[in-house]
Amino acid sequence: MLSPQVVGVRAKRSLMLTGGKLDATEAYRLGILSMVVAAGELDAETAKIAGRLAHAPQMAIAATKRLINAAGVTPLADQLRAESVATVACTNDPDFMEGVRAFVEKRAANFPSARF
Numbered sequence: 001m002l003s004p005q006v007v008g009v010r011a012k013r014s015l016m017l018t019g020g021k022l023d024a025t026e027a028y029r030l031g032i033l034s035m036v037v038a039a040g041e042l043d044a045e046t047a048k049i050a051g052r053l054a055h056a057p058q059m060a061i062a063a064t065k066r067l068i069n070a071a072g073v074t075p076l077a078d079q080l081r082a083e084s085v086a087t088v089a090c091t092n093d094p095d096f097m098e099g100v101r102a103f104v105e106k107r108a109a110n111f112p113s114a115r116f
Contacts, residue, residue: 051116054115058114058115059089059090059113067079067086098112099111
């Protein structure tokens with residue numbers, strides 16, 4: 001389903017009323033897709049993104065997904081409070097200290113929670 005928050009009311013209206021179809025380039029332009037890759041590159045690009053997510057701090061990834069999903073339906077004050085709580089929780093996670101150490105030492109982080 002097309003969200004007017006993503007594509008805008010005019011684009012949604014036009015597409016829904018005319019039965020318009022989108023190619024990948026137009027869907028990317030409207031913000032429906034975050035990237036477009038050639039069919040032959042799809043598996044490699046998918047593996048690359050999955051690898052980045054697997055090597056990331058898992059508590060931070062989960063909190064980010066939860067907060068983004070709630071953002072459109074949560075009152076602003078509640079959303080800001082939830083973001084503050086999540087930020088504090090993530091700073092108490094061992095991944096946070098590893099990230100700080102890696103930054104200071106100018107090296108790639110090896111997060112304890114990474115799934116690789």
